[in-house]
Amino acid sequence: TASQAELLAEVLAEIGARAAAEADRGRVADYIPELAAIDPSQFGLSVVLADGSQHSVGDAEVPFSIQSVSKVFALAIALGRLGDRLWSRVGREPSGLAFNSILQLEHEQGIPRNPFINAGAIVVTDAALAGHAPREYLGELLRFIRAAASDDDIHINDAVARSETETGHRNFALAHYMRSHGNLENAPELTLGAYFHQCAVEMTCTQLARAGRFLMGAPGMPRMVAPGRVRRINALMLTCGHYDGSGDFAYRVGLPGKSGVGGGILVIAPGRASIAVWSPGLNAQGNSKLGTEAVETLARRMGWSVFG
């Protein structure tokens, strides 16, 4: 409605002004060398409403590395390929540990807690490969994201993928450990090649907010997966989308969200909005500091929490 758009314009202006003035912007991830040099002063936010209109503020047209936000698209593809068989290889419980933790894998026979921690996402990509070459899977992933966003100008940054391939020892350790338990079908190099390239997809906030429309469960939005699956992907985002910060994000924002170490977050207000926010500085749990604060304000002012 007109009044909702007016309120949103007011809230976005407020959020943009506050983000520009914020001194404590968190810390840019530096374990992926190619991402270490990103300017932390940047902030962008974009919202697609159920009527299809899009509203943005700040650096919403600057491409960034979506990193772990890609795990949502990979999960949608893997569920499409395997259906519920996927859940024999990866769980659906919050881990309460860092995104790259190896701790629970030993106790749990190489079955990762959920599809959004690194170990789980590596299994999801391994399953999505399902006998295909990494290049074919990545082609499918890009086709999925481009169709979801209604935008063909979305690409993989090879320098970022290469940078992570050279330094991603922790992910290699996770993959080899899971392979030793029989929970990786492909050679670790092959699965991780696909995984690092998947994480290196670049998008702007406006593109990412549009790519999230299929998770809104609203009429007229791109229908990429069945409604029952939309509901479950959202449930996983709410409970596991921010690693050991998932409970805090649910408490503060009250919406399903998936973060990435590039500083992006995709947030869904079911039936109402698809939101993408980006600011490269991270909090202690590796989630965008200003991004989290911005969607906390947005959800509160718009009355969008799923808890009323």
Ligand code: GLN
């Ligand atoms: N590519 C990153 C990694 O595997 C993704 C992590 C993240 O975004 N949290 O370490």
